[in-house]
Amino acid sequence: MADLKLSETRDLTRIERIGAHSHIRGLGLDSALEPRAVSEGMVGQTSARKAAGIILQMIKEGRIAGRAVLIAGQPGTGKTAIAMGMAKSLGLETPFAMISASEIFSLEMSKTEALMQSFRKAIAVRIKEETEVIEGEVVEIQIDRPAVAGAALKTGKLTMKTTEMEGVYDLGAKMIESLGKEKVQSGDVIAIDKPSGKVTKLGRSFSRSRDYDAIGPQVRFVQCPGGELQKRKEIVHCVTLHEIDVINSRTQGFLALFTGDTGEIRAEVREQIDTKVAEWREEGKAEIVPGVLFIDEVHMLDIECFSFLNRALENEMAPILAVATNRGITTIRGTNYKSPHGIPIDLLDRLLIITTQPYTKDDIHKILDIRCQEEDVEIAEEAKALLTHIGVETSLRYAIHLITAAALACQKRKGKVVENEDITRVYNLFLDVKRSTQYLMEYQEQYMFSEASIVDGDEGGTSAKLP
Template sequence: MAQITTTSELRDITKMERIGAHSHIRGLGLNDLLEPRSGPDSEGMIGQAKARKAAGLILKMVRERKIAGRAILMAGPPSSGKTAIAMGMAQTLGTDVPFTMISASEVFSLSMSKTEALTQAFRRSIGVRIKEETEIIEGEVVEIQIDRSLTGAQTTGRLTIKTQDMETVYDLGTKMIDALTKEKIIAGDVISIDRASGKINKLGRSYARSRDYDATGADTKFVQTPSGELQTRREVVHTVSLHEIDVINSRTQGFLALFAGDTGEIKPELRAQIDGKVGEWREEGKAEIVPGVLFIDEVHMLDIECFSFLNRALEQELSPLVIMASNRGMARIRGTTYKSPHGLPVDLLDRVLIITTAKYTDDDIEKIIQIRCAEEDTKLSDDALKILTTMASQTTLRYALNLISCAQVVALKRKSPAGLVDVDDLRRCYSFFLDEKRSVQWVGEGTAGLIGEDDGQDTRKDRMEE
């Protein structure tokens, strides 16, 4: 009789994340003097010192709000770190300054016009920091009493909360009881309650309950019980983008439209009214504008109409810093028969500051491969590291990085000790997958039987001759 065994697998959901192409980038890796750092302090960035310095200078001007309505072009060959620098800029800016990253092909959509898509991208990159005063109740929870009726239809309760100087009992309604239950508030927690919205924020556990540490989790945060009055007036700052304000005021479902994604086209008259209202808030001191950054990757894919719109949009009062990236040399401007550097019109090139990137050196490639191996939890032997570096210099860096995870699967399949990837694993993957140069060679040999553009014309010529 066969014995059937079942195994259960436990996974940590916090670690089930996809490793992206630039997930190792945590910043630009610059010190206070805008000099590139090396080693563990480089924040995942390798090489491109000149371009990183220029990007750091731009970021400093963005933070000091000395630059807006300008355009930056990052030009360089493929696999030279243009998108990585943009990701580093986004990580350095943090969440306080809006940073929007789009690809030029996203502009061409059937649901809205090209100019509307660019306008929405522009307004996503402009933040409005709104200041308002609100009453906050902050203190340590002493006791929560919840009284339920026999039918369960009505629920009332009382919340006893204290500071170091006073203690008060508040009557609770159904909504507040639900909010306390949702946040799992218990006696000994230090909380803050916004009286206007009823929002509850759990600040941590009181130091007086620190003796109960064994009964709490390891990540429990202990805070001091507040002193003074329970109710205080504080200035609360909210940062939203102009696009979010546009969507909330243009759709009947309001804030939920942002999650549905059905923004659609927004009327210019509504945007003009919102700009006027934001201008009034600025004069009254209730709000301030936070110009952010809009990054357009593969900008040469835009057409002449989009470039004409950019020329006008950069001159508007509310305009972010626009950073573009292109790997083209002399290329045809889409929508015209003219050729121009980087595929951009000359009048737009005259408005931009150009940052150039160069190909990575062998030492830089080796360091990048080591960082990616650590990110993908892959171990390479010394010989395999040298071979992969040589592959990257002879083919492309992206091709070599894509072989890392493939070679790891091959190494695990042959039951390599500790999953160590060796030279034979890389050679096997190299034989499985073609790089760009070998693919062109394979197609050029004509032995694959592939159909080309001239095949149909040759067939028609043969028929006409017959």
């Protein structure tokens, strides 16, 4: 007899890729907002993490809406990691929108519209509504099928019970179809939404747990509900303002969310939505959840965008704005003026500034250790020490890039653990910035449009452009 092959099923909802910050699980703070040395993927940057934790606490208490935070530091000092840690610590309810400043120039819409859409993605509305639900254990389903096909519609009866009462309901064709789709049978605990007729299977009753000899892992056992069959339940929907904008500005309704580019949304639509949301807030039907909009490489924005941000932050519906940059004193894009971080002084004045410091040798060692675990690479202690030395001499990013490359070199020689020879091999194969620059300086005459210094007999010498 041939072996029975069982097809392996995988959950496709999560994209299982290892990214630059996939090891970050949070900010790594304790209950008193004190940073732990190594926790939740975060290493070092204690003062910056503590400051981010205080901002986070203010966000959760809803006390910082319309404020802005700047995370400033040298390249490779964990600015984006801190933003990712904030996002993970906020939880699913609080919206977190993340964009790179250069993104807004590549979209088929105006810069300010792209920024406005990002702002509204970072604000959620929690809408409460009461609905009637029939909830209980299915005792019996009787379906009367017509003798002649197409002569009449199917009809039937559904008997449901709770621990205190039992009831019989007449079924129409639509309800029979819904029950059939959910594969409902006697012994299942179900909930029927009265206004929409939606059937939800909650699980199987404990009293029927011995009905079958073999049960699949997906079967969930629940207690038979108590009380009355018909109940009133409060349902909470959490949607962002941008999603409401898209639904109301397109003819296809909520399906517009899946069409990709949403295009520009008219100001009148947004005004009407804001008015309606304000009404719901007064009636107690809805509450605003201000989230976080994180703009990376903020120095890439131009003066128009900065002016828009100045105005948008004063709006009562503004989220918390977190921006990051690795620039020093540089030109503000769109002007000839220089400013710290490439941000106009009037906007800088509104920002709470968190600085990140360069990592120490111990921090780099710990980060590389975490990355080796994340990328599932076994590495010898000596090789790890060499990689740490490379990270100190070149950059942390370069050292992280060498992990997977060294693992492949190790695999090539059929080794199990990455050794010094693997690190040395990939170090010689892939240049870092310093060695690449040195190479260019040596061979620049052979490259096009290079600038070479031609020393004459004079002491100072002259420089000339070679064709």
